Amino acid sequence: MLTQSEVQSKLKAKGTKFLTVTFVKRNGEIRRINGRLNATSKIKGTGRSTPSHLVPIWSPKDGWRSFDVNNVLEIR
Numbered sequence: 001m002l003t004q005s006e007v008q009s010k011l012k013a014k015g016t017k018f019l020t021v022t023f024v025k026r027n028g029e030i031r032r033i034n035g036r037l038n039a040t041s042k043i044k045g046t047g048r049s050t051p052s053h054l055v056p057i058w059s060p061k062d063g064w065r066s067f068d069v070n071n072v073l074e075i076r
Contacts (some may be wrong), residue, residue: 002072010075011037011055021057022074023067033067035059 001024002010011019014037022032039058050056054066 001070002075004069007055007069007072007075014075020074020076021067021072024071024073026068030073031067033057033059033062033065035062035065 016036016038018034018036020032020034022030025031035057037055037057050066053068053070055069056064056066058064
């Protein structure tokens with residue numbers, strides 16, 4: 001698994017480009033999401049802020065999802 005600082009630096013380098021993130025879900029499954037960070041379209045919002053350990057990502061296939069920076073296996 002990547003460290004939290006490695007994840008943050010790779011995400012910062014990608015910016016708003018599409019990327020693929022492979023991570024371990026809470027239930028132990030491995031999941032891969034293709035999407036964009038910092039997307040501004042399709043935001044509905046509930047007024048709640050996202051916890052600092054979760055990163056929101058918008059996938060054209062799945063819509064808005066998030067992943068835990070502590071469980072990331074790979075970022076491409």
